[in-house]
Amino acid sequence: MGNSMSPLQAAKEANKDELSVYSGGPFWSERPEGEAIIRYAAKGPASKDMAPAITVVELVTLAAKKGDAEMALLQEPPSMIALIDGKKAPPPIPREHWRTWTWKQYLTDVRKAARAMLSLGFLQHDACTIFGFNSPEWMIGCLAAMFAGGKASGVYPSDTPEQFQYKCHHSRSSIVLVESLDHLKMVEKVLSDLPYLKAVVVWGGVPKVEQIGDVKVLSWDEFLARSDRVKDMELDARIGLIKPGHACSLIYTSGTTGQPKAVMVTHDNLVFEARVTMGEGVQHVGGKPTDRERIISYLPLSHVAGQMVDVMCPVAVTALRPGCCSIFFARPYDLKVGTLGDRLRTVKPTVFLGVPRVWEKIAEKMKAVGAKVTGTKRKLANWAKSKGLQYQENMQLGGTGARPSNYGLAEALVLKKVKTALGLDEMKFGFTGAAPITTETLEFFGALGININEVYGMSECTGATTWSTDEAHIWGTVGFPLLGMEVRVFKMTGAGKKECPRARELTNVPDECQGELCFRGRHIMLGYMANPAMGEAHVEEIRKKNAEAIDDEGWLHSGDMGIKTVSGMIKITGRYKELIIGAGGENIAPVPIEDEAKKLAGGVISNIQMIGDKRKFNVALITLSCKGATGERCGTNELDGAAATLVPGIKTVPQAQSSKEFIAHLEKVISNVNKNGAVCPSNAAKIAKFTILPLDFSVETDELTATLKLKRSVVEKKYLAQIDAMYETEGGGMYVPFKA
Numbered sequence: 001m002g003n004s005m006s007p008l009q010a011a012k013e014a015n016k017d018e019l020s021v022y023s024g025g026p027f028w029s030e031r032p033e034g035e036a037i038i039r040y041a042a043k044g045p046a047s048k049d050m051a052p053a054i055t056v057v058e059l060v061t062l063a064a065k066k067g068d069a070e071m072a073l074l075q076e077p078p079s080m081i082a083l084i085d086g087k088k089a090p091p092p093i094p095r096e097h098w099r100t101w102t103w104k105q106y107l108t109d110v111r112k113a114a115r116a117m118l119s120l121g122f123l124q125h126d127a128c129t130i131f132g133f134n135s136p137e138w139m140i141g142c143l144a145a146m147f148a149g150g151k152a153s154g155v156y157p158s159d160t161p162e163q164f165q166y167k168c169h170h171s172r173s174s175i176v177l178v179e180s181l182d183h184l185k186m187v188e189k190v191l192s193d194l195p196y197l198k199a200v201v202v203w204g205g206v207p208k209v210e211q212i213g214d215v216k217v218l219s220w221d222e223f224l225a226r227s228d229r230v231k232d233m234e235l236d237a238r239i240g241l242i243k244p245g246h247a248c249s250l251i252y253t254s255g256t257t258g259q260p261k262a263v264m265v266t267h268d269n270l271v272f273e274a275r276v277t278m279g280e281g282v283q284h285v286g287g288k289p290t291d292r293e294r295i296i297s298y299l300p301l302s303h304v305a306g307q308m309v310d311v312m313c314p315v316a317v318t319a320l321r322p323g324c325c326s327i328f329f330a331r332p333y334d335l336k337v338g339t340l341g342d343r344l345r346t347v348k349p350t351v352f353l354g355v356p357r358v359w360e361k362i363a364e365k366m367k368a369v370g371a372k373v374t375g376t377k378r379k380l381a382n383w384a385k386s387k388g389l390q391y392q393e394n395m396q397l398g399g400t401g402a403r404p405s406n407y408g409l410a411e412a413l414v415l416k417k418v419k420t421a422l423g424l425d426e427m428k429f430g431f432t433g434a435a436p437i438t439t440e441t442l443e444f445f446g447a448l449g450i451n452i453n454e455v456y457g458m459s460e461c462t463g464a465t466t467w468s469t470d471e472a473h474i475w476g477t478v479g480f481p482l483l484g485m486e487v488r489v490f491k492m493t494g495a496g497k498k499e500c501p502r503a504r505e506l507t508n509v510p511d512e513c514q515g516e517l518c519f520r521g522r523h524i525m526l527g528y529m530a531n532p533a534m535g536e537a538h539v540e541e542i543r544k545k546n547a548e549a550i551d552d553e554g555w556l557h558s559g560d561m562g563i564k565t566v567s568g569m570i571k572i573t574g575r576y577k578e579l580i581i582g583a584g585g586e587n588i589a590p591v592p593i594e595d596e597a598k599k600l601a602g603g604v605i606s607n608i609q610m611i612g613d614k615r616k617f618n619v620a621l622i623t624l625s626c627k628g629a630t631g632e633r634c635g636t637n638e639l640d641g642a643a644a645t646l647v648p649g650i651k652t653v654p655q656a657q658s659s660k661e662f663i664a665h666l667e668k669v670i671s672n673v674n675k676n677g678a679v680c681p682s683n684a685a686k687i688a689k690f691t692i693l694p695l696d697f698s699v700e701t702d703e704l705t706a707t708l709k710l711k712r713s714v715v716e717k718k719y720l721a722q723i724d725a726m727y728e729t730e731g732g733g734m735y736v737p738f739k740a
Helices: 056-067 103-119 136-147 161-170 181-189 220-229 232-239 267-280 304-320 340-347 356-370 375-394 407-422 439-447 536-549 590-600 641-645 653-657 660-675 712-718 720-728
Strands: 071-075 099-102 127-131 151-155 173-178 199-202 215-219 247-252 262-266 292-297 324-329 351-353 429-432 452-454 456-458 463-467 486-493 496-499 515-520 556-564 570-575 605-611 618-624 687-692
Touching: 056 103, 056 136, 056 267, 056 304, 071 103, 071 136, 099 103, 103 136, 103 220, 103 232, 127 136, 127 161, 127 181, 136 151, 136 173, 136 232, 136 247, 136 304, 151 161, 161 173, 161 181, 173 181, 181 199, 199 220, 215 220, 247 267, 247 304, 262 267, 262 304, 267 304, 267 463, 292 304, 292 340, 292 351, 304 324, 304 351, 304 463, 324 340, 340 356, 340 407, 356 407, 356 439, 356 641, 375 407, 375 439, 439 452, 439 590, 486 556, 536 556, 590 605, 590 618, 590 660, 605 712, 618 720, 653 660, 653 687, 660 687, 687 720, 712 720
Parallel strands: 071 324, 127 151, 127 173, 151 247, 173 199, 199 215, 292 324, 351 429, 429 452, 618 687
Antiparallel strands: 071 099, 247 262, 456 463, 486 496, 486 515, 515 556, 556 570, 605 618
8 A cells, every 4th residue: 555655744735826716706605596606726726727617417428438338336236135134144246146337328327317307397406305325326316416407415314204304395306216115105204295396216116106196106217218208409408508506416414403404516516526536545546547446335425425435536537537436335234234344355445435433343343353363373463563553654744654674574474464354455545534533543554554544524615625645644634635725724803814823733732823724615515505485584594504604705614623734734623513611611622532532441432422511520421332333223232342351241331330340440541531631731621520321322323423423412412311410429439320
């Protein structure tokens, strides 16, 4: 993965001529039919010469022409991968039985689906809601909606009927694509509250009815057959109406309070973001330019990361670079039952995005396996990992880039075998985003010769704004601004905003260097969408949200607190919404404290949330590592990994909750965290009390988002009685037993 060159001494930064020109507004619109101004730079990757504004339609068409007979989509037949007895995953299906689409066939089916949409009355600027797990049909439907002049609007597989109804109605969806007959039943439940709906298409089953009220119900084959009713020239006429500044995708924020907001992403947003990220990412990893890249699609396609990495980036690679890219689909249950590793070993991705929780789960499994290795093998493994870690530390920005002595031997004897066992031996670029990742996790994989690059952004900026590469990264930062994108750090004052000076180091950063991270560029959303039919109060609320998000100079406000270093790297130091305001008015960033606790606990703690906003001291809710806990599922109360071996005889959460030895270990962990001035700079930041929860956090129990981020407000509300109980026991020890 690496090479012997010295890392860059400073991150690349665009000069003024390479940044988009913001000479005047408007900077946002709430209208579904609105059009964004294309803000070119004078030169460079954001300029008209290097990146003329085109539509997704044009980019996909170019990819199909260049990719032609190369494989675009590959999926195991859904009928052959059902869980055995509802628990055990069958072995990988031989490749000759897979469903496949070449790039030419991909475009053909996209155009067919777009013509079918027109036959069903799909209007320009309409939306198509897509509800189900990642599949070729998901992607074909997504692009078809864009070809038909409308917007694709994804729904998380974990969404409730109420959440589905809101998104479908708010987006003004006239067509819904669903995965199964069970999904169709959910649509039926809320059909009376979907006034725009004209048709429902089921791609993973054959409906028993042809119509429900005025709404047509079709199988996928019946849907595609309707394309014969619309000529190619009619579709081309619709395509001719599409402007690069029109919205083509709605990304609903996962919002833990209130209804989610619909981020309108434009054609130019998607194309520009894909151009730049594939320039910074894939071409910097030492692979041949004609390589066939492979990705695994498993993260929700309704999330901006899934839509960019899985849908758009393969199109950009195939259309704009000498090589091509193939998309392999994971099984729907891989995250739930912990079988993603089987897919990694089958596909051997060259590019892999893992949210932090996925990387952590892989690490937990490996640590459990490693704990059973003894004697000479253990010594050899530890020696090889020390060499791997030393090399990865040398490869960070400002390092020597030198390989330590005998690194090649360590790689041959141990590290390469480990990567092969993981299915990551052909990975050129591994990265993480969507939530903070701990330095401990980065170090763990670094010791195996795997560098995980951090990227950072949000739905409102079409995914990534900052990027790390193997050649330019520092663990603990989120990289440097992508070319053509502008990132500044502002202090917000009553008189407006003031740019913060750059930080000289990553730790002990003076307050004057910390402020809100703000972005500008061609990747910034058109705006949050309002549905005029939902009333003037709704429209005014969305306008207010837009004005709060994008200011009168075009800066998108991230809500994240951070710094920019003298070397040009960006570090997140907290999220304003997550900050704990102590009783004395102190600003406390909980994430570094929580991460340090997980690190010192040595794999015993699975999740931890610190609480203390406007309270007299801080408390913490802790979950333990348990079997079956995958992030998607909360698992059992049977301890796993380091938690299961910490105290002999203690095998369950209830036993741990009443074990003096187990509690003593956690008390020591919290005490050591409190003593660490780097994460707890004052007494106000210390944790005074903690409890152990009976089950881990998960998507199914609503403490985690679909991308496995912690829903802090949901957790606090759910366990409010236990939190209050900790505040009522001011005296005594640090541990307060959980009471249901």
